[in-house]
Amino acid sequence: MIKYRDLSIKLKLISIQLFTTLFILVFFVGIYLYSQYRQFETVAFNRMSTLSEILGSNSISALLFFDNDAAEDVLKSLKTQPDILNAAVYDHDGLIFATYSLPSAKGFSFNNPVHEGRAVTNSHFVLTERIVFDNLKVGWIALRLDTKNRKAALVEALWQSFLLFIAGLILAALLSVRAQKPISDAILSLSEIAKRVRDSGDYALRLKATSQDELGLLVDTFNDMLEKIWHHEKHLEELVSERTLELEEAKTRAEESDHLKSAFLASMSHELRTPLNSIIGFTGILLQGMAGPLTDEQKKQLGMVKGSASHLLELINDVLDISKIEAGRIDIHGEAFMVDLLVVMAVSSLRPFAEKKGLVFNHTIEPNLPPLHSDKRRLEQVLLNLLNNAIKFTSEGSVQVNCYRRDDSLVIDVIDTGIGINEKDISTIFETFRQIDTGLDRVKEGSGLGLAISKKLSELLGGTLNVKSKPGDGSTFSVVLPLNLESETNED
Numbered sequence: 441m442i443k444y445r446d447l448s449i450k451l452k453l454i455s456i457q458l459f460t461t462l463f464i465l466v467f468f469v470g471i472y473l474y475s476q477y478r479q480f481e482t483v484a485f486n487r488m489s490t491l492s493e494i495l496g497s498n499s500i501s502a503l504l505f506f507d508n509d510a511a512e513d514v515l516k517s518l519k520t521q522p523d524i525l526n527a528a529v530y531d532h533d534g535l536i537f538a539t540y541s542l543p544s545a546k547g548f549s550f551n552n553p554v555h556e557g558r559a560v561t562n563s564h565f566v567l568t569e570r571i572v573f574d575n576l577k578v579g580w581i582a583l584r585l586d587t588k589n590r591k592a593a594l595v596e597a598l599w600q601s602f603l604l605f606i607a608g609l610i611l612a613a614l615l616s617v618r619a620q621k622p623i624s625d626a627i628l629s630l631s632e633i634a635k636r637v638r639d640s641g642d643y644a645l646r647l648k649a650t651s652q653d654e655l656g657l658l659v660d661t662f663n664d665m666l667e668k669i670w671h672h673e674k675h676l677e678e679l680v681s682e683r684t685l686e687l688e689e690a691k692t693r694a695e696e697s698d699h700l701k702s703a704f705l706a707s708m709s710h711e712l713r714t715p716l717n718s719i720i721g722f723t724g725i726l727l728q729g730m731a732g733p734l735t736d737e738q739k740k741q742l743g744m745v746k747g748s749a750s751h752l753l754e755l756i757n758d759v760l761d762i763s764k765i766e767a768g769r770i771d772i773h774g775e776a777f778m779v780d781l782l783v784v785m786a787v788s789s790l791r792p793f794a795e796k797k798g799l800v801f802n803h804t805i806e807p808n809l810p811p812l813h814s815d816k817r818r819l820e821q822v823l824l825n826l827l828n829n830a831i832k833f834t835s836e837g838s839v840q841v842n843c844y845r846r847d848d849s850l851v852i853d854v855i856d857t858g859i860g861i862n863e864k865d866i867s868t869i870f871e872t873f874r875q876i877d878t879g880l881d882r883v884k885e886g887s888g889l890g891l892a893i894s895k896k897l898s899e900l901l902g903g904t905l906n907v908k909s910k911p912g913d914g915s916t917f918s919v920v921l922p923l924n925l926e927s928e929t930n931e932d
């Protein structure tokens with residue numbers, strides 16, 4: 441059911457006017473009917489009073505000469521008044537002197553003793569008056585009137601009121617339809633324009649004010665607001681095209697600098713790595729004594745040169761790798777290879793470093809692993825980095841590598857019993873240039889790029905790199921890679 445508050449403004453205004461009119465009409469019709477009811481009584485008693493006066497004065501001589509028949513003859517004249525049911529004349533002492541009754545009302549007798557006055561019952565009026573001659577009371581006269589005419593009069597009044605009521609309502613409806621028009625039209629066109637603005641976004645639309653009242657003010661204010669929004673929108677459009685232009689320029693500049701960066705990286709790769717490789721190579725030759733014998737001090741100094749150059753080369757390689765990954769320019773070369781071989785090679789190459797620190801360095805490989813389809817060099821890079829870290833951050837205990845299959849994935853766990861990582865640091869260790877402050881003087885040992893590169897490479901290979909760690913207990917880094925068994929079956 442539709443609620444009143446949801447009706448249109450037009451219907452609300454019409455209904456307000458109609459209900460007000462209805463209320464006024466009901467009120468006045470009620471007053472009219474009541475007055476009609478009262479008026480009937482007044483008119484009836486006035487007529488009865490006039491009749492009793494005439495009949496009384498006509499009965500005086502009959503009363504004075506005790507002539508009952510004459511009095512009854514006087515009363516018989518009431519036959520012309522069919523609503524007078526009974527009449528009676530009393531003598532001076534209040535004794536019945538003459539009576540009159542319509543045949544239908546025979547058997548009725550007036551109250552005894554006689555009292556002057558009026559009585560009203562549901563269906564009758566009774567009037568009793570004195571008969572006076574020369575200021576002396578000579579008798580009484582009583583009349584009884586049937587009030588059935590009152591009902592007929594009321595029904596007639598009701599009909600009249602009903603017709604008036606209907607006419608009033610029709611008139612009010614016509615008037616209210618006409619009278620609400622200026623108000624509802626203004627509000628409806630205001631809401632219509634607001635809807636069109638909302639739907640089309642056209643802020644150039646305007647409304648015409650038709651009056652100088654509050655509605656006119658509302659329309660003017662609405663137009664002002666549209667005007668302002670329209671200006672803002674225009675300004676915004678200009679601003680957007682201005683900013684777009686700036687952005688395009690910035691993009692071009694960024695592309696240029698990206699190009700420059702690539703060129704720089706390429707040249708850095710050549711300009712820095714080539715001489716560094718030469719330094720490492722030549723110091724190696726010198727250290728092997730191929731250019732002549734060296735003193736112990738010279739060997740020590742040259743060893744330091746070689747170490748620093750190797751560290752620098754690693755750093756440069758890391759920076760180049762992360763730059764390439766971030767620029768999306770790293771190439772992944774997928775091939776099928778035996779992962780157990782790769783693990784064995786990586787473990788063997790780092791075993792001397794682990795043993796030098798007195799660490800137990802073991803590995804387990806699940807037998808009959810299927811060949812892995814991935815980039816061998818990149819996976820090796822990840823594994824070496826994890827192993828390096830494990831050895832670097834473990835001063836006693838062990839480093840363990842486990843390689844096994846889990847569902848359709850290959851998992852390589854690198855488990856150490858080293859210093860571990862705080863929970864709050866776990867999310868940051870994979871960010872670039874992040875090194876956790878462990879209180880150890882080991883910052884120079886790394887670039888803070890190894891894990892960032894490893895994680896991104898693992899993801900590029902379609903896998904993940906995760907860590908579980910507890911400070912003091914050690915860490916477990918897990919590389920999980922898809923085995924791509926389908927392509928293996930296809931190739932087979």
Ligand code: ADP
Nearest residue numbers: 829830833860869875876886887888889890891
């Ligand atoms: P870094 O070159 O410093 O090793 P990484 O990105 O490889 O850079 O590692 C980031 C940081 O994560 C390290 O500085 C270290 O604090 C922490 N970390 C990495 N591996 C381990 C590990 N096995 N045990 C404890 N901490 C580790």
